[in-house]
Amino acid sequence: MENEIKDYEVTEIGTIQISPQVIEVITKLSTIEVEGVAGLSGGFTEGIVEFLGRNKNTTKGIKVEVGQKETAVDVSVIIKYGYPIPKVAEEIQQSVKNAIESMTELTVVEVNVHIDAIQIEEKDE
Numbered sequence: 779m780e781n782e783i784k785d786y787e788v789t790e791i792g793t794i795q796i797s798p799q800v801i802e803v804i805t806k807l808s809t810i811e812v813e814g815v816a817g818l819s820g821g822f823t824e825g826i827v828e829f830l831g832r833n834k835n836t837t838k839g840i841k842v843e844v845g846q847k848e849t850a851v852d853v854s855v856i857i858k859y860g861y862p863i864p865k866v867a868e869e870i871q872q873s874v875k876n877a878i879e880s881m882t883e884l885t886v887v888e889v890n891v892h893i894d895a896i897q898i899e900e901k902d903e
Contacts (some may be wrong), residue, residue, distance in 0.1 A: 787846060796882055801842040805851050808877035809840075812869045814861030819854040819894035839894075849884045854892040859899065867891040 787794045809815060820838030839854035851874055857866055871889040878886050 796844060796884065798842045798844045801844055801849055801851065801878060801882070801884075802840045804877050804881055805840050805842065805853055805874050808873040809853055809855060809870050812866060812873050814858050814866040815870065816856040816858045816897035819856050819892075844884070847885055848887050849878060849882075850888045850890075851878070851886065852890045852892065854894045856895045856897050857893055859896050863893055867893065 806818060809818065818839035841852040843850045853870065853874065855870065857863055870891050874889045875886040878884060
């Protein structure tokens with residue numbers, strides 16, 4: 779059992795374990811603050827589940843894997859029309875990586891950004 783991989787850190791007085799939900803919230807907040815992001819996208823299946831009222835998840839569109847020292851993140855977003863998609867995606871990657879690493883001291887091994895849609899502003903008539 780000595781070689782068992784743990785997903786928590788052992789200190790002198792106990793353990794520290796970071797929940798995947800914590801990483802999801804950090805990812806959400808650091809993603810929506812990027813200019814050009816209209817919001818998170820949960821995809822078609824999550825949209826139906828949410829419409830039916832069975833999904834109370836406030837971090838739709840985010841999937842994380844959390845280990846003892848590392849984490850990986852997938853985030854699905856909607857980009858505002860007119861913004862350069864590659865630039866916004868790179869800014870999301872940096873924002874998420876910086877926020878997670880500074881708040882949790884976990885190493886972010888990857889941030890995968892999935893562009894699910896473009897939001898087109900409708901003009902008021």
